[in-house]
Every structure is written in structure tokens, then in C-alpha cells.
Amino acid sequence: MALVNRVSGFSSCSVSSHFGKAKTFGLNPICSLNCTSSSSSSSSSSSSSSSSPFTEKHSVERYQRDSWVYNTQVEDASSWNLPFDSNSVRENDIALQLPELKKMLGVLREKRESGGCDGGGGSCGPGNVYLVGTGPGDPELLTLKAVRVIQSAHLLLYDRLVSNDVLEFVGPDARLLYVGKTAGYHSRTQEEIHELLLSFAEAGATVVRLKGGDPLVFGRGGEEMDFLQKQGIQVKVIPGITAASGIAAELGIPLTHRGIANSVRFLTGHSRKGGTDPLFVAENAADPDSTLVVYMGLSTLPSLALKLMHHGLPSNTPAVAVERGTTPQQRLVFAELKDLADEISSAELVSPTLIVIGKVVALSPFWPHSSIEASLLVEAK
Structure with a gap:
């Protein structure tokens, strides 16, 4: 049986509004990030009142949401002393959370052993694990099945890119646990996430793994499913609208279009070991008759474009x-490929940002260049 003793476990940031470039757009007039902690309260007055739609790694909201696992009732979040980022933060979280995680596991196991799972005296099988895609951020893009499963879960392990609005669907008696990852900070390793899912499923819990977008598109859902199935745990996948589809629809960009783009390719912009070079770019990714969608590509875009x-x-x-697509904080930067990296830098876009490259982008009603250009593109098909 999996053991919880492998389970593992605040910073400031502000980005000012930027409207200096004619190609920078916010479909909604909210276009800055403002996440604060005690270490940044002195500078927060200069930040926009708009906050991130997602769970930032050391935000007060994260610790409020997960307060059960710290055995702490959060009454006045503004008084919390959230630590600076350091190598010890993750280890401190592990130590603080472990007792409550073990206690919850103990309650579940005792219930199973007493036959309480079905009201009789029979034995109980393991619980189910659901990998649930929550879409790009807009809660109205959730599927009905996703909402039903979220509301019925005992324990929900959620990523950073599960929006705060989506988490409003969680039932009042459920337990939430943040397992998000950002560049340079993983609140849980992938292996630790596997062990959490396995431990609670073996104890009979209904465990929901919430992932932004679709769990099987750059979400490592396949790894979690493979691990659990090898341990005899049933895994059910509830698809979500991947960011490429949701954001393209929001902007009126057809990812494929007869005579203009006959295929679409999804590419991770991740680099090896945090460098600036994308993992791999095949020559056929540069097909002018295809649409290229780059996930997690802010840091590697200059090299990728070249x-x-x-x-x-x-x-x-x-x-x-597109930064924070489909949320009220969405911001856009349109440009030709040769200028895109510089425009993004000028606009100070932050993660999560999705990049779409291809002739179909000019079909968007928000494309700032000549509308004649888009008309000619369609007529030439």
C-alpha cells in the first residue's frame, strides 16, 4: 500500500497595465497581474486591483483554500506572514501537511475496515480516481460531467491553472490540496502526486485530479493514468476544452480553414533543464499551410521563432x-512572427500564455492589420 510519508508539501509579483503598443489588446479591460503577500504589501498599492484568475503558488488564496491540511483556520488572511521563495518552503509545506493527510487517510481506512462504505458488513474495493479537465479558465466551458464529479469528490488535487471560478463548484465537505507546478517551483513532484492519488484511492476515497485544459494534452494525465492502472486503480478521464480550442474560439480564429490551413500542430515550448531553447522543432512544423499552437512557450519563443x-x-x-485566455484578465498581443517575441516582451505578458502561429490568425476579427489582407487570404484559397 502506498505510504503518505512520501507526500510533499509565499512571493510577490506585479505587472503594470500596458497599452503602449497598438497590437496589444485586452478583450476585457482588465490587463494586469497583482498577487500580493506580506513581503510585497508596501508595493501593492501601485498594482492594479485585478488579481490572477488562477492559484498562484504562494498566494493567500491557496493557503485559505487548503487550510484544513495545515490544521489552521484562516480568519484574517491579510495578517498572514507568507515567506519568501526559498528551497525550504516546499519542505516546510510537507512537514505541516503530513499530519492532517495521515489523519484523513486513517478515517477513510477505518471506515473501510468497518464496512461503512456500503452500509453493510462486506468488504470495500478501492475508490475511483477521476482525471478532470477544467478548460482554459472560463467556468462556463466546463462539461456537465466535470461539474458533477467535482461536486461529489472527497479529495481534489488541483493544479495552478485550475481557475478560482472553477473551484467554486467544489462541494462544502470536500478537501482541496494544491499540487501545482511553476517554473522553478514544484509544490509536489510528479512521483509524489502519484503516491497521493494511490494512497487515497486505496483507502476508498473518490479522488479528483483537476487539471487546466484537457488532462491528456500536455497535462501528464497519461503518466498518472498509467501509474494508477498498474496498481489496480480504476481511472476515469473527463476531457476538458484544451487551451488551443478555447482560446482560438474566443478570438474567432479557426485552427483549420479550407484552403488556408489543412492541419494543426500542438507543440510544447518547454526547454531542457530550464534553458531558452525549445525541446524540438521538426522541419515540418514550419509548414505555412498548417497552424502551430505553442503551449508554455514564453521563454523559448525567441529561439523557436528563429x-x-x-x-x-x-x-x-x-x-x-494570449495571456490567461478566456478569463476576465485576458490580454492579447498580435504581431507578425518576426516581431512577436519583442512585442510580448514590451507588453510584459506572463504565464500562462498560449501562442498561435499561422495564416488563420489573420482571420480573427481582432487582427489589427488591414482587413483587406484577411479578405485576400480567404479569396486566395
């Missing part, structure tokens, strides 16, 4: 970068 142009993608290919 590689794409080197392989033959025209430098004037339309492109857009």
Missing part, C-alpha cells in the same frame, strides 16, 4: 500570444 523562419516559415506569418 528556428521556424530558418526552416522556411515566412517572417510575416500572422501570430498572436
Whole structure:
């Protein structure tokens, strides 16, 4: 049986509004990030009142939501002393959370042993694990099945990109546990997430693993499913609208369009070991008749753009970068491929940002260049 003793476990940031570039858009007039802690309260007055729609790694909201596991009732969040980022933060979280996690496991196991799971004296099988995609952020994009499962869960392990609005659907008696990852900070390793899912499923709990977008599109859902199935745990996947589909629809961009784009390719912008070079760019990713969607590509975009142009993608290919797509805090940067990295830097876009590259971008009603250009593109198909 999996053991919880492998289970593992605040910072400031502000980005000012930026409207200086004609190509920078906010479909909703909220366009800055403001997450504060005690270490940044002195500078928070200069930040916009708009907060992140997602769970930032050391936000007060995260610790309020997960207060049960710290055995702490949060009454006045503004008085919390949230620590600076350091190597010890994760280890401190592990130590603080472990007693309550073990206590919850003990209650579940005692219930199983007493036959309390079905009201009789028979034995109980393991619980179920649901991998649930929550879409790009807008709670109205959730599926009905996702809402039903979220409301019935005992324990929900949620990622950073599960929006705060989506978490409002969680039942009042459920327990939430943040297992999000950001560059340079993983609140849980992937292996520790596996062990959490296994431990609570073996104890008979209904465990929901909440992931932004779709769990099987750059969500590592396949790894979690494979691990659990090998341990005899049933895993059910509830798909979500992946960011590419949700954000493209929001902007009126058809990912494929007859005569313009006959295919679409999803690419991770992640680098090896935190570098600035994308993992891999095949020559056929530079196909001018295809649409390229780059997830998690802010840091590697300059190198990626150069590689794409080197392989033959025209430098004037339309492109857009979308920060926090489908949420009220959404911001956009439209540009030609050769200028996109500089425009993103000027606009100070932050993660999560999705990048769409291809001629179909010019079909968006928000494309800032000549509308004649888009008309000619369609007529030429």
C-alpha cells in the first residue's frame, strides 16, 4: 500500500497595465497581474486591483483554500506572514501537511475496515480516481460531467491553472490540496502526486485530479493514468476544452480553414533543464499551410521563432500570444512572427500564455492589420 510519508508539501509579483503598443489588446479591460503577500504589501498599492484568475503558488488564496491540511483556520488572511521563495518552503509545506493527510487517510481506512462504505458488513474495493479537465479558465466551458464529479469528490488535487471560478463548484465537505507546478517551483513532484492519488484511492476515497485544459494534452494525465492502472486503480478521464480550442474560439480564429490551413500542430515550448531553447522543432512544423499552437512557450519563443523562419516559415506569418485566455484578465498581443517575441516582451505578458502561429490568425476579427489582407487570404484559397 502506498505510504503518505512520501507526500510533499509565499512571493510577490506585479505587472503594470500596458497599452503602449497598438497590437496589444485586452478583450476585457482588465490587463494586469497583482498577487500580493506580506513581503510585497508596501508595493501593492501601485498594482492594479485585478488579481490572477488562477492559484498562484504562494498566494493567500491557496493557503485559505487548503487550510484544513495545515490544521489552521484562516480568519484574517491579510495578517498572514507568507515567506519568501526559498528551497525550504516546499519542505516546510510537507512537514505541516503530513499530519492532517495521515489523519484523513486513517478515517477513510477505518471506515473501510468497518464496512461503512456500503452500509453493510462486506468488504470495500478501492475508490475511483477521476482525471478532470477544467478548460482554459472560463467556468462556463466546463462539461456537465466535470461539474458533477467535482461536486461529489472527497479529495481534489488541483493544479495552478485550475481557475478560482472553477473551484467554486467544489462541494462544502470536500478537501482541496494544491499540487501545482511553476517554473522553478514544484509544490509536489510528479512521483509524489502519484503516491497521493494511490494512497487515497486505496483507502476508498473518490479522488479528483483537476487539471487546466484537457488532462491528456500536455497535462501528464497519461503518466498518472498509467501509474494508477498498474496498481489496480480504476481511472476515469473527463476531457476538458484544451487551451488551443478555447482560446482560438474566443478570438474567432479557426485552427483549420479550407484552403488556408489543412492541419494543426500542438507543440510544447518547454526547454531542457530550464534553458531558452525549445525541446524540438521538426522541419515540418514550419509548414505555412498548417497552424502551430505553442503551449508554455514564453521563454523559448525567441529561439523557436528563429528556428521556424530558418526552416522556411515566412517572417510575416500572422501570430498572436494570449495571456490567461478566456478569463476576465485576458490580454492579447498580435504581431507578425518576426516581431512577436519583442512585442510580448514590451507588453510584459506572463504565464500562462498560449501562442498561435499561422495564416488563420489573420482571420480573427481582432487582427489589427488591414482587413483587406484577411479578405485576400480567404479569396486566395
